[in-house]
Amino acid sequence: MIDPRGQETLSGSAQSEIFQILRDGKPRTRSELATLTGLARSTVAARVDALLTAGLIQSVAHAASTGGRPSRQFAFDGTRHGVLGVDIGATHAHIGISDLRGELLVDTWESLPVADGPEAVLGWVIEAGTAMVKEHTSDTFLRAIGVGLPGPVEHATGRPVDPPIMPGWDRFDVPGCLTEAFGVPALVDNDVNVMAMGERNEHWPDVDDMLFVKVSTGIGAGLFTGGRVHRGAQGIAGDIGHVFVPGKEDVQCRCGSVGCLEAVAAGPAIAAHLREAGVDVDTPQDVIAAVLGGNIQAVREVREAGRLIGQVLTTAVSLTNPAVIVLGGPIAAAGDHLLAGAREVIYTRSTPLATGSLQIVKTRGGDKAAVAGACSMAIQHALSVDSVEALIRDVAL
């Protein structure tokens, strides 16, 4: 929270601790805050006033005092500000507004191919988002935007980088475009990291080491190490869809390489295998319908895809020793077959110490997992030290 090397010019670093303490929701008096932080009482009083004015804390009750008049208590107020979450998929866009507690207030959905390009897709996001913000919130409500994109994103700039299924988006300034339209910072990450954040914050908040794997038209992973999304040197950690699967040299991948995991185990590959076996399927949705309908070939193919994914994940398990692996995306959500295949291989092939207490489960997030994850990412930013400082400065002006 406080980087001693980076704060030489900031005199308020310790002050920002007050809000970070109050974020847990527990009410405290000014006197308690002074004791907890070691800050002078006058500093605490001024800071509490600034946070009240900014609408980040509220006066909640009066604590019984040892004599004299009772002391006021203050606690986090997550209802006065919020964020816009944006989930852009291969063929849809989905936006929603949540408050700073993560409560989704409203959302809307549009069938919209990402291949239409950034002007068309972000144009809809800006139009629908602006209308939604105007109708459902106050002028000062919005603090940040979170966006998930279906391709690799350079973390430092928030720009998509060589995204295979997003023609026209390469290095497009998504954060700049949305920040200009909405006047607040926009955080952009790939859709898998965004879903992983939503899944973890909602269902596994105490798990520090987790691997989320999305199986859809592609395959990607979100890796948590020490409670944070691990992005890696270029921000593309988790991009396991193009790991080479030995023995599959004859399978061509859309990326130009051969034997990639997603070319043999993602939705379109499963559909192709089923067509070869004479089952009438076209899209991943058809595969899901066949699985849920009990088609034995479909079940077998999904389980085999689970085994191939499990084969790649055994290396991930040995390398990162997660406590939980969550399989997400529509193929994972349909029955337990993908899960069963992955479990079979991971539990057999990994070292007993790594699998002894390893949980391998399927996603609990539903249709709104991606948009909720995007909100979650934006909230994290909105509650950071820098954002809180910016809000306090804005209000003071």
Add this chain to the structure above:
Amino acid sequence: MIDPRGQETLSGSAQSEIFQILRDGKPRTRSELATLTGLARSTVAARVDALLTAGLIQSVAHAASTGGRPSRQFAFDGTRHGVLGVDIGATHAHIGISDLRGELLVDTWESLPVADGPEAVLGWVIEAGTAMVKEHTSDTFLRAIGVGLPGPVEHATGRPVDPPIMPGWDRFDVPGCLTEAFGVPALVDNDVNVMAMGERNEHWPDVDDMLFVKVSTGIGAGLFTGGRVHRGAQGIAGDIGHVFVPGKEDVQCRCGSVGCLEAVAAGPAIAAHLREAGVDVDTPQDVIAAVLGGNIQAVREVREAGRLIGQVLTTAVSLTNPAVIVLGGPIAAAGDHLLAGAREVIYTRSTPLATGSLQIVKTRGGDKAAVAGACSMAIQHALSVDSVEALIRDVAL
């Protein structure tokens, strides 16, 4: 540094910031420290006195003042305290003392099989370590011990867990034993993590995402994510020696499984392949001598081992997107052949975005890399908030 949820009972959390600021070595006045932390001047003055008494900072010079008498400046003093580093290998033990700046003051080495058990090995460490501490340091010098063991270590307890080459060590309380003997905290980790820490702190201090791979009698990795060793849920992250290598089902591993990476690519496997080819080698040291002597079979086998290791590392590259991969251990250090094999596969098989700026290099640490790494781990602990608080309390009593 300050966890708002965990510090409810500690009133000194913000005070500990003063020492953490001074750790960068830059001298500062009391007045500058008050500005940087927001703490009351009286709090700063008391804290500076406590740190001086504890021997963690020193008064270094007098800053020119704007009038009146010049102000004293204070800076980190890393010479008055230090740590003991312990590197236990399959057939040796190596100990050394360094000060808190990481300067190795003295070290000694003993040929000692780890299979002799903890009493024998730790007995030597205690005897030789006590003599060394007594001869080379003052009574109050030692602040922590760092230990690297050649097997998996449970991070929370520092105990070896089912270590394959360490009979008699399973769940032995290594930290408890050394803490009782030396009266300071002992940190225990596996030797690969310990070497990885030494390598990074010494040569790649600004690299946050790094993978260190040790190739010796076994194969293991130390993974840095966000600048820290990633240990995983059971503390066994990096244990890649038993990842299954497809196509090698016929090779039996000492772990009871088949096709494990270290059964096909570590020192003993390379030696076995060479013997089959009629080259007279026994130990990994013989392999190294053959490679350095230019034996064409030996060079070929080491390069092939590099390719197999590279094959497993392609998954690691896609999953974690490191900036640097360092190949360490004696086999990697002998020539560039292991490196060449690994590079060949990783640069060909991983996605271009992940390899575009990926450096794959061999270790720069020499014979003392492991003991220096153990010291480095102990120093990190000795300079942590909790250790500094403990030292200040000890001195005040």
